[in-house]
Amino acid sequence: MPDDQERRMPGSDKPLEAVTLGTSGLGDEALARALVTGRFRQLDTSNMYAEGRSETVIGQALKQAGGEVTIFSKADRDLATGVFDGDRVMRSWEETTSRLGVETLPIYHLHDPFTITVREAMAPGGAVPALVSLREQGLVGAIGIAVGGGTMVQDYIRTDAFDAVLTHNRYTLVDRRAEDILDLAAERNMIVFNAAPFGGGILSGSPRHAATYGYRPVSPEFAAHVERMRELCARWGIGLAAAALHFSLAEPRIHSTVVGISSKERLAALDALVDTVIPDGFWTDSASLGTPPPSPID
Known part of the structure; x- marks a missing residue:
């Protein structure tokens, strides 16, 4: 990561x-034990991930195996009713911290608030005032917005209520849909997390996701662009997955890249990807492939 890209943990x-x-x-x-004791010291989770199981096993691993890791989590709507008001944010916070066995979190995101409008979220008694209250009480160091689709991310950023933003499947080696998100965040000096640098698997070599991007079918034009990028990587003697990861790591508007880990094998493979050296000339050649065609992500 370039020196000018380094950011400090909120309040630390x-x-x-x-x-x-x-x-x-x-x-x-x-x-979970491998994650909390390994090389990478930051974990991203959420109240709703695996219906709470993600936070539970992380908390158990921290208690049993120790490990000095930083955990970011997210407030989620009530999965049964869809309610996502201020009271739900506080209950979500209590559930999360209880599972993880922590009293504070450095960054806490509002996660996929699809069941409410931005106006409802910002209103008195809404989700955002509850997050602000947690920050004012020192229970979270910063609050963020993490939304999976549409223009909702931009709408929340423009409220100027947030310190951080998490986007996913929208800024990769073959997709630039998050350009405006990155620009808006940079204007406000926000912390930026870029998740899913492999586009859901198409850039990591996953046979299961070879014909999808962000878990949606790709167009022939998009597939052809990915194949041209794959061929370029082969000419430079580097893997497509390594190039995809370092594309995100090299972007100065991005402060941390979130890589999903589903197995010990993927965790081990991440080591090699991070350590791969990408020649400067590769980026010049990749730019010569032109603007990527539209991805299937909205």
Whole structure:
């Protein structure tokens, strides 16, 4: 990570690390122990991941195996009713901290508030005032917005209520849909997390996701662009996954790249990807491929 890209953890002199491990599908205790004791010291989770199991096994691993890791989590709506008001944010916070066995979190995101409008979220008694209250009480160091689709991320950023933003499947080696998000965040000096640098698997070599991007079918034009990028990587003697990861790591508007980990094998493979050296000339050649065609992500 370039020196000018380094950011400090809110309320701390501890640097924010370039790689954060994503745990959306985490449910295995052995894998959780590997995550909290390994090379990468930041974990991203959420109240709703694996219906709370992700936070539970992380908390158990921290208690049993120790490990000095930083955990970011997210407030989620009531999965049964869809309610996402201020009271729900506080209950979500209590559930999360109880599972993790912590009293505070450095960053706490509002997560996929699809059941409410921005106006409802910002109103008295709404989700955002509750997050602000947690920050004012010192229970969270910063509050963030993490939304999966549409223009809602931009709408929340423009409220100027947030310190951080998390976007995913929208800024990758073959997709630039998050350009405006990154620009808006940079204007406000926000912390930026870029999740899913492999576009859901198409850039990591996953056979299961070879024809999808962000878990949606790709167009022939998009598939052809990915194949041209794959061929370019082969000519330079580097893997497509390594190039995809370092594309995010090299972007100065991004402060940490969130990589989902679903197995010990993927965790081990991440080591090699991070350590790969990408020649400067590769980026010049990749730019010559032109603007990527539209991805299937809205």
